Amino acid sequence: MAEHKQYFEYLQQRSKLGLLYRKYWLYPRLIKHLKGKTLDVGCGIGDMLKFNSSSVGVDINPKTVEFCKIQKLDARLMSGDCLPFDDDSFDSVLLDNVLEHLDSPASLLSEIKRVLCENGSLLIGVPGEKGYDSDSDHKQFYNEKRLIKCLIDSGFFVDKVFYTPFKFKWFDKNISQYCLYGVFIK
Secondary structure, three states, rough: HHHHHHHHHHOOOOOHHHHHHHHHHHHHHHHHHHOOOEEEEEEOOOOOHOOOOOOOEOOOOOOHHHHHOOOEEEEEEEEEEOOOOOOOOEEEEEEEHHHHHHOHHHHHHHHHHHHHHEEEEEEEEEHHHHHHHHHOOOOOOOHHHHHHHHHHHOOOOOEEEEEEEEOOHHHHHHHOOOOEEEEEEE
């Protein structure tokens, strides 16, 4: 599909500064909230898979999955909202900058809950206002209140909420990489 190729090419256009930010600042902060065997839903071109050797990735884009496999990363193709794993397969799940792309996240969140072990953690990242507005494929905007409601409605418990780099309204409106993160427990 043309859209898969286009998105794959878009992911490869990231800046060196963006890669350094993720590798040396963001991922070390996120990994503190991921324990044991981790599933990265929407793994893209495998940045987190490279960073966290105990992670497995899934994506709906065959181009990104193929790219990850060429790099010897454990990535699998998922079909729709169906995760190709048994129940209780993961200690933690990462859903970073994916939720906002979905019209309705209920089905995917139900699948995540299914593959997550009891007391497992789900780490979700969503963009701030500037980041949300920068991608025409974004369908739902999540502020802190809306994100928490969405996850509670899906049967998760709130552990903590944080912002990167920290909560500051000016960042929300002016920096594309500014994100809200929530840790939720099954």
